[in-house]
Amino acid sequence: MQIKETIESLEKKFEVRDLNLFYGSFQALKNIDMDIYENKITALIGPSGCGKSTFLRTLNRMNDLINGVKIEGHITFDGKNIYGKDYDLIALRKKVGMVFQKPNPFPKSIYENIVYGPKIHGEKNRDVLDGIVERTLREVALWEEVKDRLHRPATGLSGGQQQRLCIARCLAVEPEVILMDEPTSALDPVATSKIEELLNTLSDKYTIVIVTHNMQQAGRVSDFTSFFLSGKVIESDKTEKIFSNPANKKTEDYITGRFG
Amino acid sequence: MTEKLKQRNQYKSIKNGVFYGIIGFLAAITLISLIVIVGYILINGLSHINWEFLSQEPRRMGKEGGIFSVIIGTIYITIVAMVIATPVGVAAAIYFNEYAKGGKVVSTIRFFTEILAGIPSIIFGLFGFAFFVVFLGMGWSVLSGGLTLSMMVLPTLVRATEESLKTVPMTYREGSLSLGASKWQTIIKVILPCCKSGILTGLILGIGRAVGETAAVMLTVGGSLKLPNTIFDSTRSMAVHLYMLASEGLSREKTYATAALLILMVLLINTAANFISRRLGN
Ligand SMILES: Nc1ncnc2c1ncn2[C@@H]1O[C@H](COP(=O)(O)OP(=O)(O)OP(=O)(O)O)[C@@H](O)[C@H]1O
Numbered sequence: 215m216q217i218k219e220t221i222e223s224l225e226k227k228f229e230v231r232d233l234n235l236f237y238g239s240f241q242a243l244k245n246i247d248m249d250i251y252e253n254k255i256t257a258l259i260g261p262s263g264c265g266k267s268t269f270l271r272t273l274n275r276m277n278d279l280i281n282g283v284k285i286e287g288h289i290t291f292d293g294k295n296i297y298g299k300d301y302d303l304i305a306l307r308k309k310v311g312m313v314f315q316k317p318n319p320f321p322k323s324i325y326e327n328i329v330y331g332p333k334i335h336g337e338k339n340r341d342v343l344d345g346i347v348e349r350t351l352r353e354v355a356l357w358e359e360v361k362d363r364l365h366r367p368a369t370g371l372s373g374g375q376q377q378r379l380c381i382a383r384c385l386a387v388e389p390e391v392i393l394m395d396e397p398t399s400a401l402d403p404v405a406t407s408k409i410e411e412l413l414n415t416l417s418d419k420y421t422i423v424i425v426t427h428n429m430q431q432a433g434r435v436s437d438f439t440s441f442f443l444s445g446k447v448i449e450s451d452k453t454e455k456i457f458s459n460p461a462n463k464k465t466e467d468y469i470t471g472r473f474g
Numbered sequence: 475m476t477e478k479l480k481q482r483n484q485y486k487s488i489k490n491g492v493f494y495g496i497i498g499f500l501a502a503i504t505l506i507s508l509i510v511i512v513g514y515i516l517i518n519g520l521s522h523i524n525w526e527f528l529s530q531e532p533r534r535m536g537k538e539g540g541i542f543s544v545i546i547g548t549i550y551i552t553i554v555a556m557v558i559a560t561p562v563g564v565a566a567a568i569y570f571n572e573y574a575k576g577g578k579v580v581s582t583i584r585f586f587t588e589i590l591a592g593i594p595s596i597i598f599g600l601f602g603f604a605f606f607v608v609f610l611g612m613g614w615s616v617l618s619g620g621l622t623l624s625m626m627v628l629p630t631l632v633r634a635t636e637e638s639l640k641t642v643p644m645t646y647r648e649g650s651l652s653l654g655a656s657k658w659q660t661i662i663k664v665i666l667p668c669c670k671s672g673i674l675t676g677l678i679l680g681i682g683r684a685v686g687e688t689a690a691v692m693l694t695v696g697g698s699l700k701l702p703n704t705i706f707d708s709t710r711s712m713a714v715h716l717y718m719l720a721s722e723g724l725s726r727e728k729t730y731a732t733a734a735l736l737i738l739m740v741l742l743i744n745t746a747a748n749f750i751s752r753r754l755g756n
């Protein structure tokens with residue numbers, strides 16, 4: 215009862231209702247209902263192939279890129295249906311940023327990677343752009359490491375640095391939500407813990423949805439957790455609740471490592 | 475057991491050696507024939523290339539004087555052809571690879587593009603003559619020739635561009651789109667810059683074909699030895715000039731000098747392209 219009340223006092227950033235997604239004739243998401251709360255970290259967990267990435271990509275409509283995808287149901291973002299007829303896709307993606315599983319900096323300089331988004335959205339002033347570069351690199355704790363080589367190729371950075379750069383690139387367009395698909399799976403433990411620390415500081419200002427295969431990670435960083443299984447959401451709740459006292463037997467089996 | 479292994483290894487290394495030898499021999503033949511051809515032309519031609527030859531206009535049909543107007547004509551025709559072909563070729567490749575993925579229309583167009591690549595150049599010349607020179611009334615001109623050549627180099631350019639578009643990882647596209655870039659912005663700002671050296675390669679192959687083309691140019695540009703002022707003037711390319719000199723036996727010296735210069739020009743273009751593409755790569 216106590217938990218329910220506090221949840222209800224939170225702002226909902228996304229409301230997903232009765233969402234179904236088909237790749238051709240294959241149904242990858244089945245009747246998904248989920249709320250994603252503002253300035254909280256929501257973790258998506260579940261075995262491989264259960265639809266976590268697919269779901270994440272429905273939130274910024276990245277699935278639109280794939281041929282033969284059919285989507286039913288609706289997702290509202292700040293109260294408006296993003297699958298509505300004349301929803302502005304570019305405005306959506308500006309507000310809902312994404313960090314990918316493998317770091318994917320553009321083959322440009324560190325500086326150019328970060329100012330890419332702001333430039334696209336019309337920022338031309340050199341001083342403003344310089345400011346954005348410093349602010350975002352500081353936010354991801356990369357500034358000290360790269361301030362002397364801002365104009366060198368981003369591909370020369372280590373994997374962990376590249377991933378933090380990608381997060382900085384995402385922050386540079388001032389999103390409200392950051393979607394992350396296994397952002398640390400390609401990184402070593404040190405780089406991973408840096409990103410996890412970063413997530414904690416970012417959650418004051420941003421709504422974060424993170425897919426992870428790492429139970430400890432979900433437990434450490436997230437406020438809410440949703441457990442996916444073969445295209446369905448089995449259980450969504452506060453992270454402490456899911457990890458200490460899951461309502462569903464399948465959730466318990468999964469987090470205790472009995473399958474998956 | 476170990477004896478057998480040793481034997482087998484020995485056998486393997488002999489086999490390797492034989493293959494290595496055969497491949498080396500074939501490579502040597504390629505290299506030697508190249509050196510002989512280029513060497514023969516250069517030895518016969520280089521000594522006749524001098525300042526007079528480069529700077530003077532041809533006199534008495536090219537028997538005397540230089541080939542200044544012909545050099546300018548060659549450059550002129552090639553530039554016009556590439557200026558027309560490059561945007562069209564790159565745009566077509568972008569359309570095929572980024573917009574119309576798969577689909578019947580694309581495979582049909584691609585089929586015809588492939589055919590286009592295999593058509594003998596004299597056919598292009600004939601078409602260029604009938605269509606640009608006569609029907610559109612452009613006459614024998616740099617423009618008629620440039621348009622005809624641009625059609626000839628288009629398949630090469632499209633294919634080279636497409637190949638390099640395919641090597642651009644999907645994750646770059648996703649990264650750009652996820653930042654709120656439009657598809658067009660993604661293509662212009664992320665994808666095409668990755669393809670610079672691929673497009674340049676296509677361009678160089680195209681230039682090589684344009685510079686070396688004889689039949690199609692003769693039919694569409696004509697054979698005027700005067701310096702062309704505008705793209706509506708007739709002129710003569712080095713390949714055409716070479717053909718004229720050789721077939722009419724006007725002057726052995728000038729023939730070889732022209733041939734040597736043509737080779738040097740192609741070498742220069744290739745070296746420059748290599749240099750530029752290496753600079754772009756970094
Ligand atoms: N482009 C696609 N076309 C067809 N089927 C797809 C496509 N992408 C994913 N699928 C299928 O949809 C299902 C869900 O895939 P998804 O990538 O969302 O899983 P996931 O939970 O992210 O798995 P993982 O943990 O391995 O990343 C899988 O069965 C997958 O095979």
Ligand SMILES: [Mg+2]
Pocket residue numbers: 266267268395425
């Ligand atoms: Mg996934």
